[in-house]
Each structure stands twice: as structure tokens, then as C-alpha cells.
Amino acid sequence: MDQAGLVKRQFGHRARLALSPAQEVILDGQAHTARAVWNLLHEWWQLLPREKRTLAAADTAIRRARREIDWMRDLPAQAAQAVLKTYFQAWKNCWERRASAPEFKARLRTPLALDVPQGRDLQVLRVHRRWGMVNIPKLGRVKFRWTKDLPVGKLAGKDRRITGARLVKDALGWHIAFRITTLEPVPAPHTGPQVGIDAGIAIPLALSDGTGFHHDPWLTEKEQAQLLDLERRAAHQKSCRNPGERTSRRLHRTYDRIAGLRAKAKRRHLDWQHQTTTTIARTYGTVVVENLGIANMVKSARGTVEQPGTKVAQKSGLNRVIHAEAWGRTTTMLAYKTTRHGGTLHRVPAPGTSQRCHACQTTTPGSRETQAKFVCKNAACGWSGNADTNAARNVLAAYRAGHAPAPAAGRCSRQTRKRAKPTTAR
Template identity: 65%
Template sequence: METYTRKRGHRARLALSPAQEDRLNRQAHAGRALWNLLHDLFSMCGRERRPSLAYLEGEIRWARKNVDWLGMLPAQAAQAVLKTYHQAWVRCWEGKGGAPGFKSRLRSALSVDVPQGRDLRVVRVHRRWGMVNIPKLGRIRFRWTKDLPGVSRRCPAGRITGARLTKDALGWHIAFRAEWAVKDPPPQAWSESHVGIDRGIIVPIALSDGTSYDHRPWLTATEQACLLQAERQATHRRRYRKTGKQTSKRLHSVYDRIEGLRARAKRRVLDWQHKTTTAIADRFTLVSVEQLAITNMLKSARGTLAAPGTNVSQKSGLNRRIAAEAWGRTVRLLDYKVTARGGALVRVPAPGTSLRCSVCNTITPGSRESQANFMCKNLACGWSGNADHNASRNIDRAGLELASAAGRAVVRQT
């Protein structure tokens, strides 16, 4: 049985004191300013005369010794900023991404990298809390929600290779980078457990076996009312903001409230997606999903001045609901979880899956009566049922055909 290295990340919430949070904010802003300094230097020199990495490393060491606010940034974090900036340019030159740009103080996410795992010294001190060492900050508590390799008794093998501290509207978090050696799981028989998945809005996830996974609204009625009120306040206060003038503290406070509510909704989305995809990966070996062009589905219906669109507001509401479900992330989570268990995920072409009858395998006009109901207009069939489950059965059948044609090849996610 083949052995390979699996790499995963785990994100946990940090419990910082006010002094530690202030110092970490200063470190993150120092890293952002270092990025901007590198960007200015590269922009002035041009591609042909850009300085070497060795020269830049020496300049960064000198600046950390002689500039107080740059000295707050740990040496390894400063080297990580240089490495990340250089890799961004390499990807740009290879045509894999755009050129790196200036990082604004207000629009850029704060982050500090700890590239060496040996400096973290992670230990578990309580059922709910662990301790981690952060350079220039000391020992910090973090919320323990998952066993870490090399630390937990249940996961003794493996090691933590590094971490990244990030800040969002809900506070500071730490994302551990871990790796460990695992044995390639034996391939499972697809005929034993296979399922097709139809993603929707009314029914978020419908399975071909008749079950479905639903969720509550990501925000409660009270939270939705608070979000609407904050958005109206922001719109009102933006009217009195003069062009070129600094944003007022009152407007910043409203922005913070909006970001906090949206971050809370996103956290609930991720929690539901992880639990749902884990349950599906534990039950089935072959999972088939539609290959949707989500970017094209989210295009606006506004049109142009010469040819204005119709039902623009309805299409905008539909786009918001599709984006809130995060269908692409659901497939990515399913992909690595099913593969890690010895199964496979198959992407099925989307055309015809919702219009075809899953019993007689024919497409007749008018069979899709509504968003929720399907009634086959073929006189020899006449089957009726839920439209989402009908589509999921078609996806399951097409996935089995594609998997049988492709053989037993499984793409391993590391």
C-alpha cells in the first residue's frame, strides 16, 4: 500500500489580551508597509534592473535594526513577506496571475506569517484550549476544536510546519499548516455506495437516494434587521462624506458592524458545509455533481443602454442567493474528503440533468412544471416527483457512466 504526505490546514480562534492584540496589529501593519516598500522599489527599478533577493534580504535586516516600527515585525515574518511578494511576480511573469499591487491600510486584510513550525511549540492545556508560542508575543491561548498532528495523543504522527495569523471582523485567528504520512486507502467498489447531488436554492443539497440537507437562514431575523439598519445608516452617512476627505469614525463604526454580521454569516456557512460534506463522504464512495459555470450564472441582467435587460432586480436577488450558498466551495470540500476515504468525485455536464426524466430517461417539453415539481409528459411514463431529486438521479446515472469509462483512476488531493 502506497504511502504519501497529506497536507491540511486548521483554523482556530485566538484569545488575545488588549496589549497582545495591539502589538499583533502593529506587526501586521509593519508587514503590510514592508510589502508596499518592496512594491515601490520594484516599480521604480523596472524588470531588467530589479535587485536580487540576497540584496533585499540584507536591506530588510538593516531596516529592522534601525527602524523602530519595522523592528516590531519578526525576522521570519519579514522574510515571508519578501518571499510571498517575489512569488507573486513569478506567477505574473508565467501568466498564472496578475501583478501584485499596493496594499491599502483600510482594504487589506491583516496577517502575520510564522513559517517555522518549531517556533510554535503547540501544547494542549485544557479540553477547550491550547497554547501556542508566537514570536515577539509569547504564549497565547487558542480555541482547541481539532486534534493536531504531533500534539494530540489521537494523532501522534506528523508535524506542524508553520502557521499564519489572520484578522477578520470577528478577531484574530491562527491557521496551522500540518502534514503527516498516510497510507493510500484501498479503492472502494463504486457499485456499493454511489450518489448524485443536485445543488439548489430552495433545497440546498438533494441526494439521489431521496434525502436532502437543508439549513436555517445564516442570520436570524434580529441580525438581518440589524444588518439592514446598518446598511441604511452607511448609505445615509456616505452622502455627507466629501470627496477626498477622511472617512469619519461614525461611518467606520457602521462598517465594522456590517463586517461583523457578514463574517458571522460566513462562519455559519462554513460550519454547515463542513458537517454536511463530511456526512456525505462517510456514507458514499462515488459522488457525482453537476459541472456548473457559476461565474456565468452570476452575471448581471442589467444589459446596456442600447439593449437594457429585463427583470434586473429579480436576477440580482437570485445572484445573491446563489452566491450565499457557495456551491463551488461545497464541491471542493467534497472532493478532498471523498478522495481521502478511497472514493472519487465525478463532475457531470449540466445540460439536460434537470429536464430529463429519471425513470424513462427521456426529455419531453413541459415536464419541469416548476422549480420544485417534475411531471414526465411521456404518456408511457407519467412519473411525477420532486424536481431536485429527479435531477440528482440523472446526475448519479451519468456519474456512474463516466466513472466506468474512466476506470479506477482517482486524483489524490494532497
């Protein structure tokens, strides 16, 4: 809270850049340089004694390296400092058990990215209804797709400004993600109704009031056929390659086309998630979801050689569907959108919500007849209906009964933190 009645809010906005081939080559080179700086910093950090692992020592090392190594000068100085701060923050997240330890960034498996940490360097300007201009250090003025009003010109000020940006490249090209900070009035408490949400397969999001949010396949039939053809072509081209031989340019182009179709599907999925979660946050004051352990849900059923699993192919198909729905990302969106609209988000334990009848609160074997149908086998009840709606009502009932969510476990082990933590930390 910065001022009376105002709250500080930070969010991002992503837009597509329109780069020329020459500009794309320059930006690719800067991103690869940033990745190399990360790897050199990681190696330097591991070699130093614990008592010398400090942010000041790392900053001095990077400044000296920029004076002595020619190719490091291709990276803007502020971007190099951003790499250092990101690396140090990664270790802090590990020590606080919020993430795993930083690792070496491989060239082919690491997405290209670059930071512009200071908003004043961007000089954002709107030049057309559909296009804007942004200044990128050591690259110049670049057009980007204008899809949202940004705090530039008369709209900018102390209460609303762009504080920086991050350039990211995916299969669809380079994009810029603006970091925006605003001061907004504290939202009034949302007076909407309470609702429980069940994330499922038959109905992606089923609500306790009977509402369901569906979506079509992310790719059209023509695009799905094209993706299947490209995957078969890639498999054939890969089989023709001799062991140890480098990947051909033709195979790389096939991989790029596959990645482009998958990126298009992900973009459509994100758009559906944003629209759906915004609708829920605006309509309901209290949103209750399951505290799902997705990592345990998508474990393979293959088993071991001594004890092989059963229905491995079916479980693999289910795991792919669960990954494709991205339930965790939906919950993250609901968390900040409900807060923005004055509502609240609560998590309740997930076990039993899909097997228990919400009407009589009993769990009877065989009640979940199919993925979409629930028929209570309790002779005194006999309720029947949609299985996902039944689970959503159980989720809401668990919240009203006062069940607290299970504690979240960290991903960085105690041994890793003890080995990596320098004596000067914290």
C-alpha cells in the same frame, strides 16, 4: 508517498486567539508592516529589468531594507521571508495560468494576515481542556481556543507535526491557522454506493437517492433585524457626510458591527458545509457533481443602454442566493474529503441536467414547472417529482455514460503572462 503504505497529508486547523488590547495593537502593526513589504516588493519587481527578477535578488533587497528602514524591523525576519516566498509563488501561479497577476494591497480592502513559517517557533502547549498556548515571535505567549487535538508533546513526531501557522484577522478578531503534516496509512477503496449531487436553491444539496441536505437561515430573526437596522443606520450616516470628507469613527463602528454579523453567518455556513460534506464522503464511494460555470451564472441581466435587460431585480436576487450558497467551496471540500476516505469525486458537464427527464432521457419544453417541481411533458413518460432530485439523477447518469468534464480555463491571460514573466523564470 513517503513510506511504504503511508501517504503524506497536509491540512490546517483554525482557532481563535485571546489577545489583550496591547497585543492586538502589536499584531495589527506587524500585519500592516507585512502588507507594506508586499507593496514595496511589488513596486521593486515592476521597476527591475526582466533578467534581474530573481528570488535571490529579491531576498538580498529585503535583507538590505531591514537594515536600513527602522519600521521594517517590527516584522519578524521569518515573516518577511514568507512574504517574499508568497509573492514569488503568486507570479508562478500566474505564469501557469492558475491565478491572476499579483496586485497592490490596499490598506482598507486587504485582510490583515501574518505568517509564522516555522513550526518550532510556535511552541504549542495545551494548558486546559478548552485553551492552549502558542508562542508568536515578537509578541510572546498567547492563549488560543483548543477545539481539536494538535500534534504537541507525546502526540508530535516525524509522522505528525505542526510545520507553521498563519495569523488572520477578520471581523470576529484574530485567529491562528495551524499547518499540520501527517503520515497516514493509504485509505482502502471506499465500497459505498455511487451518488450524483445537484446544487440548487430550493434544496441546497440534492442527492440522486432522494436525500436532501437543508439548512436554516444563517442569522436568526433577531440578528437579521439587527443587520437591517445597522445597514439603514450606515446609509443614513453616510448620507450626512460631505463630499470628500473622511469617514467618521461612528460610521466605522457601524461598519464593524455589520461585518461582525456577516462573519458570524459565514462561520455558521462553513460549519454546515464541513458537516455535510463529511457525511457525504463517509457514506458514498463515488460522488459526482456538475462542473458549474458559476462566474457565467451570476452575470448581471442589466444589459446596455441600447438593449436594457429584463427582470434585472429578480436576476440580482438569484445571483445573491447563488453567491451565498458557495457551491464552489462545497465542491472543494468534497474533493479532499472523498480522497481521504478512499472515495473519488468526478465532475460532469452541467448543460441540460435540470431540463432533461432522468426516466426517459428526453428534454421537453415546460417540464420544469417551478423551481422545485419537475413534470415530464413527454406523453409516453409523464414522470413527476422534485426538480433537484431529477437533476441529481441526470448528473449520475452522465457519469455512468462516460461523459468527461469540460477543461478548466485559466484566469491569467497570455498577454499578462508574456509581459510579467522574467527571462530567468522556470
